[in-house]
Amino acid sequence: MQELNVMPETQNVPMPGAAFEPAIVAFVCNWCTYTAADLAGTSRMVQSPNVRLVRMMCTGMVDPKYIIKALLGGADAVLISGCHPGDCHYINGNYKARRRVKLLMEILPRFGIDARRIKLTWVGASEGNEFAATVNRFAAEIKELGPIDTRNLPLL
Amino acid sequence: MGSIARIEVTNGNPVAALQGFCARLLADGEISAVLAPRRLPVGGGTMPALVADPEQFRDVDPLAPSFRLNAARMLTRLTRGADEGGLVAALLRPCEVRAFIELCKLNQGSLENTLLVSLDCPGAFANADSARFPGNQGDTESLLGFLRAGGQGFFGGVKVARACRTCQHPTGAEADLSIGIFGQEPAKGLLLMANTPRGEGFMARLGLPEASDDGSRAKALQGLLEQRSAAQERLFAETTAATSDMTGLSTFLSACVNCYNCRTACPVCYCKECVFLTDVFEHKPWQYMSWARQRGALKMPTDTVFFHLTRLAHMSTACVGCGQCSNACPNDVPVMELFKTIAASTQKAFEYEAGRDPAEAPPLSVFREHEFTELTGGPD
Numbered sequence: 450m451q452e453l454n455v456m457p458e459t460q461n462v463p464m465p466g467a468a469f470e471p472a473i474v475a476f477v478c479n480w481c482t483y484t485a486a487d488l489a490g491t492s493r494m495v496q497s498p499n500v501r502l503v504r505m506m507c508t509g510m511v512d513p514k515y516i517i518k519a520l521l522g523g524a525d526a527v528l529i530s531g532c533h534p535g536d537c538h539y540i541n542g543n544y545k546a547r548r549r550v551k552l553l554m555e556i557l558p559r560f561g562i563d564a565r566r567i568k569l570t571w572v573g574a575s576e577g578n579e580f581a582a583t584v585n586r587f588a589a590e591i592k593e594l595g596p597i598d599t600r601n602l603p604l605l
Numbered sequence: 606m607g608s609i610a611r612i613e614v615t616n617g618n619p620v621a622a623l624q625g626f627c628a629r630l631l632a633d634g635e636i637s638a639v640l641a642p643r644r645l646p647v648g649g650g651t652m653p654a655l656v657a658d659p660e661q662f663r664d665v666d667p668l669a670p671s672f673r674l675n676a677a678r679m680l681t682r683l684t685r686g687a688d689e690g691g692l693v694a695a696l697l698r699p700c701e702v703r704a705f706i707e708l709c710k711l712n713q714g715s716l717e718n719t720l721l722v723s724l725d726c727p728g729a730f731a732n733a734d735s736a737r738f739p740g741n742q743g744d745t746e747s748l749l750g751f752l753r754a755g756g757q758g759f760f761g762g763v764k765v766a767r768a769c770r771t772c773q774h775p776t777g778a779e780a781d782l783s784i785g786i787f788g789q790e791p792a793k794g795l796l797l798m799a800n801t802p803r804g805e806g807f808m809a810r811l812g813l814p815e816a817s818d819d820g821s822r823a824k825a826l827q828g829l830l831e832q833r834s835a836a837q838e839r840l841f842a843e844t845t846a847a848t849s850d851m852t853g854l855s856t857f858l859s860a861c862v863n864c865y866n867c868r869t870a871c872p873v874c875y876c877k878e879c880v881f882l883t884d885v886f887e888h889k890p891w892q893y894m895s896w897a898r899q900r901g902a903l904k905m906p907t908d909t910v911f912f913h914l915t916r917l918a919h920m921s922t923a924c925v926g927c928g929q930c931s932n933a934c935p936n937d938v939p940v941m942e943l944f945k946t947i948a949a950s951t952q953k954a955f956e957y958e959a960g961r962d963p964a965e966a967p968p969l970s971v972f973r974e975h976e977f978t979e980l981t982g983g984p985d
Contacts, residue, residue, distance in 0.1 A: 513918035514880065514911075521911050523899070534974050534985045544972035548955075549918075551977045552969070555954045556917050556947055561850030569980050604855035604904040605896065605911055 471525035471591040473500045475584075476511045478542070481532035481574050488577030496581045497588035500528065507531065509542020513549050516567065520557070521599050526566040526591045530583070533571040543571065563594060607799040610813035612784065617792035618745055619752070620669075623696075623784070624662040626797075629811055630694045631659055636720065637691025640680060641665045644743065649736035653679050655693070667696045668748060668786075670756065670765060671741050672729035675872035675929045677704035681714030694720040698729070699777040700927035703960020704872035706779060707923045710967055713875050720807060723777025724784035725826075727756025728769025732932050737761040752791040755829045768928020768941045771837040776826065779960060782807060788825030796822065837945075844939070844946040855910050857943065860936040863906045867940045868916060870933035873923040873959070881912055913940075917947050922968045924948035925960045 477483045483504045489496060505511055508531030516527045529550060531543040550569045558564045568587055572580045599605075614622040627639050642651035644664045650671030656662060676697055683693045697705065702723045708714045735741050738761040740748035747760065756765045764770065777783040781804035785796030796816055799808040848854040865881060868874045880886070886908055897903040924944050931941035952958055955968035978985060 514915040517914045517918065518886070518911060521914075522896075541972060544974065544976075545969075547977055547980055548969055548972050550980055551954065552918060552922070552951060554980070555951045556914065556921070559845070559947065559950065560848055560854045560914075571981055571983065571985060599851050601900055602851055602855055602910075603900050603902045604859060604909060605907045 469592060469596060471499050471588060471594075471596070472523060473526045473528060473584075473588060473591060474519040474524040475500050475502050475528035475530060476505050476508065476515065477502055477528075477572075478508045478531040478538075479504055479506050480538040481536065482530035482570075482572040482580060484574035485572045485576050485580040488575070489581040492577050494577060494581040495585075497585050499588045499591070500584050507537065507539050507542035508546035509537070509539060509544075511546055511549065513553050516550075516553060517557070520562060520566065520597065521602075521605050523600055525594075525597045525600075526568065526587065528568045528570070528583075528587055530570045530572050530580075533573050536573060562597070562599075565590060565594060566597060607801075607805060608808055609785075609799075609816045609818055610797045610808060610811070611816035612795040612797050612813060614792060614794050617749070619791045619795060620666050620745065620748070622795065623667050624665050626784075627656070627662045627665055627667075627694075627696070628659045630720070630722070630807075631656070631662075633807065633810060635692055635807075636694045637689060638683075639665075639694045639696070640676065640683065641696040642667050642669065642671070642676075644669070649738070649741040650732075651741075655683065666743075667724060667784075668752065669741050670727065670729040670738060670751060670760075671735045672698065672766070672769075672927075672929075672932070673732055673735070674870065675701050675704055675927050677701045677708055677714075677872040678875075680705050680719060681708050684715040684718040685713060686715070692718060692720050694722060696722050696724070697777075697780070698726045698927075699723050699774050699779070700726075700772065700925050700960075701872070702777055702780045703774065703925040704927060706960045706963050707873050707925065707967070708875060709963060710965075710970075711873075711875060711923075716963055720782070720803060721780035722782045722784070723780035725786035725822075726769070726772070726775045726777065727752060727754070727786070728765030728772065728775075730760075730763060731766045734763040734766075737763050749791050752786055755787060755825060757829070757832060766928050766932065767836075767840070768926060768931065768945070771833055771840050771945065772926060773830065773833060773837065774925075774960075775829065775833075779962075780804075785822050787829065788821035788823070840942055841946050841949065844942045848943065848946075851910070858909055858913055858938060859904070861909045861913070861938050862936060863909055863912060864935065865912070866933040866935065867930035867938075870929040871916075871920065872927060872929065873920050873925065874916065880915075881908075886911070913943065917944065917951075921948040921951045922955060922957060923959050924952075 537543045638657045643654035653676040781801045799805045926945045928941040
C-alpha cells in the first residue's frame with residue numbers, strides 16, 4: 450500500500466524567489482473546531498491552505514509529545530483548537546489542554562522555539578467564520594516569522 | 606517546631622549508632638521491617654535492603670555517601686495496597702522522600718503504610734566515583750571528615766555529585782522523623798527531630814534522651830545552602846546559555862544513544878509502559894529518507910531531542926532534582942543539568958514544588974475554568 454507522505458519533497462525545495470509557505474499542523478476537537486472547519490469549508494470561505502488538520506475527539510487528548518513531534522518533524526507551527534470553556538463535550542478536556550499548552554510555553558521557548566509558533570484557540574461549532582479568520586491570521590503570522598530552524602537540524 | 610531527641614554516638618562511630626537506632630525502630634510493635642541502605646559486599650557503597658531480622662543491621666550504613674538508585678520506587682512496592690497492618694520504616698535521603706511523596710500523589714505508593722525517616726544529607730558521590738571514597742568502604746575516619754565538612758570539598762580526589770552540590774533541600778523535613786547531622790559532632794551525637802504527628806508518636810515511644818537545639822545546626826545549614834544556591838545559579842546560567850536554541854540543545858544531547866537509562870533511573874517516571882517503547886513513533890524507511898534529504902544528514906538513532914523534550918513535558922513538574930538521570934547515563938550527557946533547569950521554571954509557572962507537600966496536587970492533575978486566559982488571548 451502506498452504510504453501517504455504528508456510532506457511532499459517538492460515542498461521543501463522552494464523555487465528561487467518563491468515566497469515561504471509555512472506548514473502548520475492543527476489539532477482540532479471533533480465537537481467544536483472540526484465542525485467549525487467543516488462549516489467554513491461548506492460555506493466556501495477562503496482559507497489559507499497551509500494548515501493540516503488532525504481531528505482529535507477532544508483537545509484534552511493532545512499530549513504534549515504530539516506538539517513537540519510536529520515542531521521537530523518539519524511543522525513551522527502548531528494550532529490547538531477546541532471548545533470554548535464550559536462547552537467541552539467531555540466537560541473539562543479543554544482545561545487540560547490549556548494547562549498542557551501552558552507547560553509547553555514554559556519549556557519550548559527556552560530552547561529558542563518562538564512561543565508564537567504554538568497557538569491555542571477556542572472555536573465553537575457554529576463559528577466557521579472565526580475558524581477561517583483564525584487560520585488566515587495564524588498563517589500570515591507564521592509567514593512573517595519564517596521557517597522554523599528545526600527543519601535543518603541533523604539531530605531530531 | 607517538633608520535639609528533638611539525641612542519638613548518642615559511642616566509640617566515635619555514628620554508623621553503629623544508627624544501626625542501633627534501626628534496631629530500636631524494628632523492636633517497636635508497629636514496624637514490620639526497615640528499608641535502609643546496606644553495604645555491598647564488593648565495590649563499596651550501599652543499596653537499599655528490606656531488613657526484618659535485627660542481626661542484619663550490622664551491614665546497614667545510612668551515612669555512606671553512596672546513592673546507587675533512588676529508593677522511592679522501592680518503597681512504593683512495599684506500601685502500595687499493603688494490608689499486613691505493620692509499617693515499613695524507611696531510611697531515605699531527602700530527595701528520596703520527596704520523590705516518594707510525588708509517587709504517592711500519583712497513587713503509586715502510600716504514605717499511610719510507612720514511617721519516613723530522613724537525615725541531613727551532605728550529598729553522595731556519583732556511582733562511578735563511589736568506590737574512590739574510603740568512607741564508602743567502611744572507613745569511619747573518612748566518613749567523619751566527610752560529615753563534618755557537610756560534603757563540601759574533595760574526598761579521595763572527587764567531589765559529591767553535581768546534583769547534590771546544587772541541592773536546596775538537604776534536610777528531610779518532609780519525613781516523619783529526621784536525623785540532624787549538620788553542625789553536630791558526628792563522633793559524639795546526632796539529633797532526631799519529629800516533623801509530623803506520626804513522627805511525634807514514635808519519638809515518644811523510642812525513649813531517646815531529650816535534646817535542645819542550640820542553633821549550631823541552623824547555622825551550618827545556612828552556610829551550606831548559601832554555597833549550594835550559588836552553585837545552582839551557576840548551573841542554571843551555564844545550562845540556559847548552552848541550550849538557548851535548538852542547535853545548542855541538540856549539541857548538548859549529541860552523545861545520547863537513546864538507551865533510556867535516565868528514564869529507568871528516574872524515580873518519578875512511573876509509567877508501566879513508556880510511549881518510547883511502543884510503536885507510536887516507529888517510522889517507515891521513507892520517513893527517514895525524507896528527513897535525511899531535507900536536512901542533508903540525519904543522526905541515527907533519531908528522536909533523541911524528541912525523547913528528552915517529551916520527558917521534560919511529562920515529568921519536569923515532578924522532578925525532585927535527585928540527579929539519578931545523570932548517574933545512570935553511560936555517556937556523560939548532562940541530563941540532570943537540563944532537567945533541573947527546566948523543572949525550576951515549569952514548577953514555578955504552576956507555583957508548585959515537587960515533594961514539598963503531600964496535599965499539593967500535581968499541576969497537570971487539576972484545572973480550573975478561569976485560569977491562564979492569556980494563552981488564548983480572548984475573554985475566555
